[in-house]
Amino acid sequence: MTRTSRIGILTVSDRASAGVYQDLSGKAIIDTLTEYLTSEWQPVYRLVPDEAREIERMLEYLVDDEECCLVITTGGTGPAIRDVTPEATEAVCDRMMPGFGELMRSESLKYVPTAILSRQTAGLRGTSLIINLPGKPRAIRQCLDAVFPAIPYCIDLMEGPYLKCNPGVIKAFRPGG
Template sequence: MVWRTAILTASDKGARGEREDTSAQVIRELIEEELGGEIVEYRVVPDEPDEIIAALIEMTEYFNADLVLTTGGTELAQRDVTPEATRRVIQREVPGMAEAMRATVMKKNRSAMLFRGICGIRERSLIVNLPGTPKGVHEHLAAIMDQLPEALLMITGQYSNPDER
């Protein structure tokens, strides 16, 4: 199965072209190499709730992404608003995935408790917030990578529980 994946970076400096988006590159590599996914859209927006919301809606509805991965805007700074914007877009939260990311990464890095990212479902898409650093992206995404195929099968209606066959 090839999962249609979109990447959204929330970064004021990135949107102004003042910072190279190395976190999105880590996402791209992990999705293509470990999940076998296809990147169908990539965008950088400033840390503005309305722009994040509009991009998430377009990625799920126009690009029909099975998986939308965000990077940036998930810490404690005043402009870090990605979780709040995501919460306004999703219909159902998937708290276990966010909890698993924090718990796994906290074993190595206590500052992971400051990560405020959430995971949730909009229509037939899974949206996952990731940190804004390449190392943070790698650690957090690796914590849930093994469960992404099953989650995506469930969300897209393709899941067949072997116990129910």
């Protein structure tokens, strides 16, 4: 029997969490993953303000309680004073995966020179991968297109669920196959 993968989607935004505007970024992540994945998966969506402790608690909840194999955050990765998502991510992770942020910034530089201001990162908590994405829906897709091919294999290495992708949309890289 195939296990349904649980994937956390965490939007970090003062204004969206206060209801000032609709969260388009979280929806963009869900829409993108729906295109990418052919295996069964369930989004676990949450929205929090730009408060380090709230972000940390929600990341812990998504990994430890909801058992998400992957948590993708959006927002709070820039240089603004309230942008604290990378610090919150690092605080809850056992090990960091800097290659994800490096690749996302490199990819984003093809589109905007301000990509160097982004502080996206990724890390591992237990058997889960947490990835920080920027807050703009178009940048979310650009970044996910760049890093997602490595994500299913990373989840495999952590003995998580097998994420099967639609090869017409995105090709997961798994050595030897």
